[in-house]
Amino acid sequence: LARQMERMRLQLQTQMETAGFLKSQYAAAIRSMGVAAVITDQDNRILLLNRAAERLLGQKEASLVRQPWQQLFVMDASHDQALPLSWQAPTSGGEAQELAIRGRFPLRAQPQIILDVLSSSVLVYDEPAGYIHILRNVSEETNILRTQEDFILNVAHELRGPLASLRVSIDLLTEEYSTMSKRDLGVMLKSLRKVINRFEGLVESLIDVGNVQAGRFRVRPLPTLLSKIVEDAVEQTESLRETKGQKLQRKIDPGTDLVLADPPRIVQVLVNLLTNASKYGPEDRPIILSTCREAGVIHVGVTDQGVGIPPEEQKQIFKRFFRAKRAEEE
Numbered sequence: 001l002a003r004q005m006e007r008m009r010l011q012l013q014t015q016m017e018t019a020g021f022l023k024s025q026y027a028a029a030i031r032s033m034g035v036a037a038v039i040t041d042q043d044n045r046i047l048l049l050n051r052a053a054e055r056l057l058g059q060k061e062a063s064l065v066r067q068p069w070q071q072l073f074v075m076d077a078s079h080d081q082a083l084p085l086s087w088q089a090p091t092s093g094g095e096a097q098e099l100a101i102r103g104r105f106p107l108r109a110q111p112q113i114i115l116d117v118l119s120s121s122v123l124v125y126d127e128p129a130g131y132i133h134i135l136r137n138v139s140e141e142t143n144i145l146r147t148q149e150d151f152i153l154n155v156a157h158e159l160r161g162p163l164a165s166l167r168v169s170i171d172l173l174t175e176e177y178s179t180m181s182k183r184d185l186g187v188m189l190k191s192l193r194k195v196i197n198r199f200e201g202l203v204e205s206l207i208d209v210g211n212v213q214a215g216r217f218r219v220r221p222l223p224t225l226l227s228k229i230v231e232d233a234v235e236q237t238e239s240l241r242e243t244k245g246q247k248l249q250r251k252i253d254p255g256t257d258l259v260l261a262d263p264p265r266i267v268q269v270l271v272n273l274l275t276n277a278s279k280y281g282p283e284d285r286p287i288i289l290s291t292c293r294e295a296g297v298i299h300v301g302v303t304d305q306g307v308g309i310p311p312e313e314q315k316q317i318f319k320r321f322f323r324a325k326r327a328e329e330e
Contacts (some may be wrong), residue, residue, distance in 0.1 A: 005118060008092040013154050018119050021297075022072070024267035030048065030050050031048075031050040031051060032050070032051075033050050033052060034048075034052060035052060035056075035119070035134055035135075035136070036050065036051050036052040036053035036056040036057075036134065036135035036136070036317050037049065037052070037053055037132060037133065037134055037135070038050075038053050038069065038071045038132070038133045038135065039122075039130060039131070039132055039133075040131045040133065041129075041130040042129070042130055043066065043321070044068060044069040044070060044131070045066050045068060045069065046064045046065055046066065046067050046068075046069055046128065047065065048061065048065075049061050049064060052178070053135060056115070056135055057072065057107065057135075058109060059109070060108065060218075067098055069131075069133070070251065071108065072107060072108060072109075073105035073106065073107060073108055073115070074105065074106045074107070074108050075105070075303075076122075084279075087205075093324060094147075102117065102118050103115070103116075103117050103119075104116050104117070104138060105117060112139065113137060114137070114138050114142045114282070115136065115137060115138065116135070116136040116137075116138045116140045117133055117134070117135055118133070118136075119131050119132075119133045120132050120133075120134075134213055146321070147322070150323065155202070155206070159199075159201055159202060162195045162198045162199055162202075165176050165191070165195050166192065166195045166196075166199075169172070169192050169195070170192075171229055172188065172279075173188060177183055188214065189321070194239075197236070198236075201236070202272075205268070208268075216284075219262045220262050221260045221261055222260070222261050222262065222263065223258065223259075223260055223261075223262070224258075224259060224261055224263050225254055225257055225258060226257050226258070226259045226261075226291065226298060226300075227252075227257050228258075228263070229261065229266050229270065229289075230250075230252075230264055230270065230289065231266055232263075232267045233267050233270035233271045234248060234274070235275040235276060236271050237271055237275055237278060238269075239290070240274075240275060240278045240279075241274075241278050241287065244278060244281075244283045244284070245283050245284040245285050246278055246281060246283065246284065246285060246286065246288060247286045247287070248287050248288075249286045249287070249288045250288075250290070251288060251290035251291070252289075252290070252291050253290075253291050253292045253293055255293050256291040256293050256298045259298050268302065270302070273302040274287065274302055276301050276302035277306070278304075280304065280306040280307070281305050281306040282305055282306065285304075285305040287303070287304050287305075288300065288302070288303040288304075289302055290303070293294070307326055309324045310325075310326065313325070
């Protein structure tokens with residue numbers, strides 16, 4: 001009996017050592033994975049995270065072990081703060097089922113970081129033993145998707161105005177052109193021309209976006225008069241300023257007229273600056289357009305009286321679709 005018990009003890013010890021070795025192997029494999037991974041138990045408490053997860057979460061494993069997994073994230077009202085249902089292994093007839101749940105959540109410590117989380121249940125002998133969570137930073141992707149949606153909405157909004165003006169003008173001409181005076185007809189046709197020009201500008205802008213993305217965008221500088229460029233930009237934005245009672249003050253250096261530039265592109269730049277100055281500037285406050293020469297280069301400035309862009313966001317203004325948080329709120 002003693003010899004039998006000793007054999008059983010040695011067998012059990014060997015099995016435990018083998019299990020411990022395998023556990024260490026699996027833990028080492030997980031820790032060396034290139035993707036961020038977190039292991040939790042059935043109660044959603046953290047058991048292990050690899051180096052990639054430490055870098056992504058900005059925290060060490062020692063500070064997170066035994067902590068509730070869900071506390072890493074900002075949960076919305078659709079999640080159970082104590083134990084999210086999306087991380088509970090569903091059961092059917094008392095038997096555990098394999099689970100794969102995907103969701104996107106902002107980190108509680110750094111809400112600007114959005115993580116894509118793929119959670120899968122771990123079954124041992126058909127019994128639930130916890131979960132493995134694969135993490136991926138999708139902050140930039142989320143921002144691009146959101147700004148693309150904003151871009152589409154902005155395009156639709158910009159098209160709605162001239163389209164409504166065009167429809168009203170055509171309806172009026174259709175109903176009353178036979179009784180209208182030549183003067184009224186001339187005014188109406190001039191208005192229609194402005195609407196068509198605005199449509200063309202919007203379409204050209206959309207084509208430019210495509211050309212930039214395809215690497216076909218080109219700038220073709222020519223000797224031209226800066227005064228003509230300025231007048232074209234001012235005329236295209238005049239109606240916007242009039243609706244808000246904003247006067248345009250010009251501070252033009254007389255030595256800055258002949259320049260080397262791509263006229264349509266510079267007009268486009270000035271229209272954008274003047275439009276933003278009017279859109280985000282207060283009503284009944286002036287907008288200043290100035291030019292000056294410095295070391296053989298002509299500087300053109302547009303100044304409004306609005307709240308401006310915070311310094312920490314100014315470095316992002318040339319990112320595609322970027323809009324300052326303050327502008328979004330307003």
